[in-house]
Amino acid sequence: MSNPNEEPRWDKNSRENQAHAAAWIEERESGDWSEARQAEFDAWIAQSPAHLVAFLRAETVWKHADRLRALTNPGPMKPNAAGPSTRKTTFLKIAAAFAVVSLAGTGAVALFQSPKAQTYSTTIGGHETLTLDDGSQIELNTNTTVRVAYESGHRNIWLDKGEAYFNVVHDPGRPFVVTLGNRRVTDLGTKFFVRRDQDRIQVALVEGKARFDAALEPAPSQQTVLTPGDIVTATAETVSLKREPSRNLSNQLGWRRGMLVFDHATLADVANEYNRYNRTKLVVAGAEAQRLTISGTLPATDLGAFTRLATKFFNLRVERHEKEIVVSR
Amino acid sequence: MTETPENGCESDDQGYGAGMAASEVNAWFVREVLPLEAALRRYLRTGWRNDSDVGDMCQDIFVRALEAARKEIPRAARPFVFSIARNLLLDRLHRNQIVSIDAVADMESFGLASDEPLPDRSLSARQDWKRLQVVLNQLPERWRDAVVMRKIEGLSRKEIAQRMGLAERTVAQHLASGIAALTDFFNHDAAEPKGAP
Numbered sequence: 152m153s154n155p156n157e158e159p160r161w162d163k164n165s166r167e168n169q170a171h172a173a174a175w176i177e178e179r180e181s182g183d184w185s186e187a188r189q190a191e192f193d194a195w196i197a198q199s200p201a202h203l204v205a206f207l208r209a210e211t212v213w214k215h216a217d218r219l220r221a222l223t224n225p226g227p228m229k230p231n232a233a234g235p236s237t238r239k240t241t242f243l244k245i246a247a248a249f250a251v252v253s254l255a256g257t258g259a260v261a262l263f264q265s266p267k268a269q270t271y272s273t274t275i276g277g278h279e280t281l282t283l284d285d286g287s288q289i290e291l292n293t294n295t296t297v298r299v300a301y302e303s304g305h306r307n308i309w310l311d312k313g314e315a316y317f318n319v320v321h322d323p324g325r326p327f328v329v330t331l332g333n334r335r336v337t338d339l340g341t342k343f344f345v346r347r348d349q350d351r352i353q354v355a356l357v358e359g360k361a362r363f364d365a366a367l368e369p370a371p372s373q374q375t376v377l378t379p380g381d382i383v384t385a386t387a388e389t390v391s392l393k394r395e396p397s398r399n400l401s402n403q404l405g406w407r408r409g410m411l412v413f414d415h416a417t418l419a420d421v422a423n424e425y426n427r428y429n430r431t432k433l434v435v436a437g438a439e440a441q442r443l444t445i446s447g448t449l450p451a452t453d454l455g456a457f458t459r460l461a462t463k464f465f466n467l468r469v470e471r472h473e474k475e476i477v478v479s480r
Numbered sequence: 481m482t483e484t485p486e487n488g489c490e491s492d493d494q495g496y497g498a499g500m501a502a503s504e505v506n507a508w509f510v511r512e513v514l515p516l517e518a519a520l521r522r523y524l525r526t527g528w529r530n531d532s533d534v535g536d537m538c539q540d541i542f543v544r545a546l547e548a549a550r551k552e553i554p555r556a557a558r559p560f561v562f563s564i565a566r567n568l569l570l571d572r573l574h575r576n577q578i579v580s581i582d583a584v585a586d587m588e589s590f591g592l593a594s595d596e597p598l599p600d601r602s603l604s605a606r607q608d609w610k611r612l613q614v615v616l617n618q619l620p621e622r623w624r625d626a627v628v629m630r631k632i633e634g635l636s637r638k639e640i641a642q643r644m645g646l647a648e649r650t651v652a653q654h655l656a657s658g659i660a661a662l663t664d665f666f667n668h669d670a671a672e673p674k675g676a677p
């Protein structure tokens with residue numbers, strides 16, 4: 152065919168084409184159809200293969216709906232009416248493969264109650280789930296340190312660095328409080344995650360409710376009750392709250408499956424993420440290469456997946472050194 | 481189960497497109513390509529994060545498939561259609577530099593490159609009927625009423641207008657909207673009555 156870079160000549164708007172196709176189908180069988188309209192219809196079809204596609208597509212479904220009539224009285228329903236079809240199988244297989252990846256790095260640790268705070272850490276690339284004695288769970292991402300102090304009236308957690316996902320068994324008589332430097336999250340019946348980089352923290356609420364205190368000192372101020380989808384980002388000077396669709400939240404939690412999920416991320420961002428999980432550091436050299444963008448899911452500790460992508464789809468050069476991998480144009 | 485021909489709708493014999501074997505190509509397209517849409521959408525969604533583009537991309541792929549088939553009808557539709565989809569993603573990758581690697585790299589793992597029949601092709605008549613009911617019940621009430629009167633009772637636009645006490649033009653709009661919505665419900669994976677009792 153012609154040059155693939157040329158903009159296609161047909162009408163690109165599939166919604167519009169579909170609406171027109173549906174209107175034509177309706178009119179053809181409305182009981183009010185003329186030769187003149189037939190000619191106009193033929194012209195519309197001939198105008199663009201996209202019109203033909205839209206018409207065939209809608210007409211096929213519409214004809215299929217004839218079965219409503221054919222089967223309007225289908226007799227007694229048999230109890231073995233089948234459940235949903237099996238078309239999700241391929242997805243399940245893929246999900247299962249991910250699950251193996253993440254389970255391999257997960258060890259559940261029961262915590263003994265102790266008056267003093269106990270410290271738990273993961274190394275770079277690590278991933279651990281703590282199950283606390285009240286049933287609450289803390290899932291630690293790479294390079295993360297938390298301290299846990301359970302007392303009769305309080306459950307106090309400090310996230311000193313890294314990222315963690317909290318699944319809290321709510322107990323109003325025994326508040327579950329996560330402290331990040333000068334800021335604090337209090338559980339009100341919740342699943343949430345918290346990430347702490349050098350000078351920035353992020354708190355995102357997945358389920359339930361939590362309270363966020365923006366500043367503990369000099370005086371407690373700026374309390375916000377978070378609801379699902381809320382993400383608080385706080386730096387030393389600023390606090391911002393935004394709401395994200397749940398898919399974005401689950402993307403950010405890809406690490407729980409051992410995966411990094413990117414949505415229009417630049418290669419520079421991708422490298423930064425990878426570097427949280429791996430001792431061998433990725434360097435994307437050159438502004439041009441850094442600006443390339445991808446969406447997709449990559450295994451967090453498989454640098455090979457990234458370099459294959461870089462060579463295969465972006466034609467980038469990959470140099471391996473002892474402690475780093477440099478990717479450039 | 482019988483298929484009742486639609487009044488004034490005998491498309492199988494008409495060639496809508498240009499070219500010599502248009503009706504044959506169209507029949508191939510309806511029989512082999514259209515049933516792939518749900519799988520195709522699923523594939524595109526993993527490759528393209530912007531859902532609103534998926535419909536246009538699907539159309540684009542269908543158009544390319546149809547045009548190619550006018551020269552020669554491919555022997556195996558599924559690998560053919562999915563290789564078009566993959567090339568489209570690669571095109572976008574090169575032009576816009578934004579595309580998902582999942583889809584481009586992992587097409588094989590989706591099992592879409594093979595030509596085994598898709599499981600959903602073999603719905604029993606009763607499953608099919610149930611699914612139609614479910615889909616129909618998702619339509620807004622007026623659209624559904626108009627569709628039922630047209631489809632099941634075989635009423636003309638004028639008769640439906642009298643029955644519903646609406647202008648004919650409004651009935652035409654309800655019907656067209658109903659047809660378009662049914663088309664979506666049937667072809668979009670997302671609209672499946674999944675997990676529904």
